[in-house]
Amino acid sequence: MYTILKIYFLYEWGVFMATASTALTRNEGSGGEIDFPQSLVSFIDEWKVKPGSLIMILHKTQETFGFIPQVAAEKLAVMTGIPLARIYGVITFYHFFKTTKPGKHKISICLGTACYLKGGGDLIEEARSLLSLAEEGVTEDGLFSIDPVRCVGCCGLAPVMTIGNETYGKLTKARLPEIFAKYREQG
Numbered sequence: 001m002y003t004i005l006k007i008y009f010l011y012e013w014g015v016f017m018a019t020a021s022t023a024l025t026r027n028e029g030s031g032g033e034i035d036f037p038q039s040l041v042s043f044i045d046e047w048k049v050k051p052g053s054l055i056m057i058l059h060k061t062q063e064t065f066g067f068i069p070q071v072a073a074e075k076l077a078v079m080t081g082i083p084l085a086r087i088y089g090v091i092t093f094y095h096f097f098k099t100t101k102p103g104k105h106k107i108s109i110c111l112g113t114a115c116y117l118k119g120g121g122d123l124i125e126e127a128r129s130l131l132s133l134a135e136e137g138v139t140e141d142g143l144f145s146i147d148p149v150r151c152v153g154c155c156g157l158a159p160v161m162t163i164g165n166e167t168y169g170k171l172t173k174a175r176l177p178e179i180f181a182k183y184r185e186q187g
């Protein structure tokens with residue numbers, strides 16, 4: 001029994017470390033210094049002594065930089081005393097946290113139930129194809145990135161896409177090229 005438990009533990013640990021190292025490999029912003037604004041430093045100082053603070057600190061870090069660069073994760077480990085592997089364990093567990101810089105225009109396509117039933121899945125495929133984007137990443141010009149999201153709170157307009165603060169409801173695949181062109185013109 002002990003041997004089985006030991007093998008299971010080693011397997012789980014191996015999966016965890018593989019996930020964390022993948023995140024580290026594909027991460028941006030490694031190998032340098034990063035300045036944290038005073039607002040972030042104060043937030044970390046306030047929260048690091050509280051139990052369960054890591055998620056709050058990661059949220060604030062992503063809010064500050066738009067994603068969580070590797071150097072920021074490393075600095076958080078030093079500032080909080082939380083091991084880097086644990087920080088990456090949390091970052092990779094929650095899809096909300098991003099380790100790559102998003103596009104200037106962040107596209108979110110809703111895959112909540114109402115939107116999915118009205119073609120949200122087709123929309124996301126078409127958008128990725130039009131922008132030549134894989135599941136993750138940013139267009140070569142840095143303008144666009146696409147994230148699937150779960151219900152943005154206007155199901156009556158399904159299927160829904162948001163770009164920045166703009167919401168596009170009852171969206172069809174046919175409208176996507178014209179919408180993307182508008183943002184491309186803005187640069």
Ligand code: FES
Pocket residue numbers: 110111112113114115116150151152153154155156158160
């Ligand atoms: S399911 Fe898409 S807005 Fe609610």
